[in-house]
Amino acid sequence: MMPQIVTVRYRKRDGRWRRWFIPVVPVVVLLSPLLLIAVVGGMVVCFCYEISPTDAVRGVGRVLWALPGTRFEMEQGQTAVLVSIR
Amino acid sequence: MNEQRRQILEMLADGKITADEAERLLGAVESEPDESPAAAPRAKARVKYLRVVVHAEDDGAGGGPSDINVRVPLQLLRAGVRLASLLPPVAITKANEELSRAGVPIDLAELKPQQLEDLVDALDELTVDVDDATSKIRVFCE
Known part of the structure; x- marks a missing residue:
């Protein structure tokens, strides 16, 4: 399943938590012009290094689709960060 | 029956x-309980995540105790392994040269995607426990 929401939570210096919910699909739509340039750049790199663009797209797609469920949590002293992909 | x-x-x-x-x-x-051999793969298939849990006490530098908790879907590892099979031959040759220079004579070209997938499949039985006086590290699958 494609990632839907990325949750970023971090603790500020005053001890309060700040939480961001990033909806993936709207952000991707918003950045689609930049993504188009990135895709073209990726294709050029694929041709330069003799990598099949189809396999590359499939591989990147698999990685993206496997991302939901990933969670990274780190806490040290005052610093605390949580990144969760759903 | x-x-x-x-x-x-x-x-x-x-x-x-x-x-x-x-x-x-x-x-x-x-x-x-069903103890037939057919039940084993079902139990095995339930393993979905690789977990890395680290807890370290304050090292005296004043940073306080550290906690790291990482959960990675095994599917992501499989996808990464498949992506690694796209490495161009030039990069593999260079990596082999660097590895042999560092005293690790491994030929990456001989690593097949199936072998890497078998490696990821075998991870569900992996458990690493490091218990130090000031830190604890656990790597396991759940």
Whole structure:
């Protein structure tokens, strides 16, 4: 399943938590012009290094689709960060 | 139909046990955990995540204790492994040269995607426990 929401939570210096919910699909739509340039750049790199663009797209797609469920949590002293992909 | 159920039904047919006794025995057989080899892959398939949990006490620098908790889907590892198979031959040659220079004579070209996937599949039985005086590290699958 494609990632839907990325949750970023971090603790500020005053001890309060700040939480961001990033909806993936709207952000991707918003950045689609930049993504188009990135895709073209990726294709050029694929041709330069003799990598099949189809396999590359499939591989990147698999990685993206496997991302939901990933969670990274780190806490040290005052610093605390949580990144969760759903 | 498994062997125990068949034996109970045969005993009932032969008249050795009554219908009530057969019902009780069948109930007991059904409530037993299934230890057949076919049950093992089902239990194995439940493993979905690789977890890395680190806890370290304050090292004296004033930073306080550290906690790291990482959960990575095994599917992501598989996808990464498949992506690694796209490495261009030039990069593999260079990596081999660097590895042999560092004293690790491994030929990456001989690593097949299937072998790497087998490696990821075998991760579900992996458990690493490092228990130090000031830190604890656990790597396991759940």
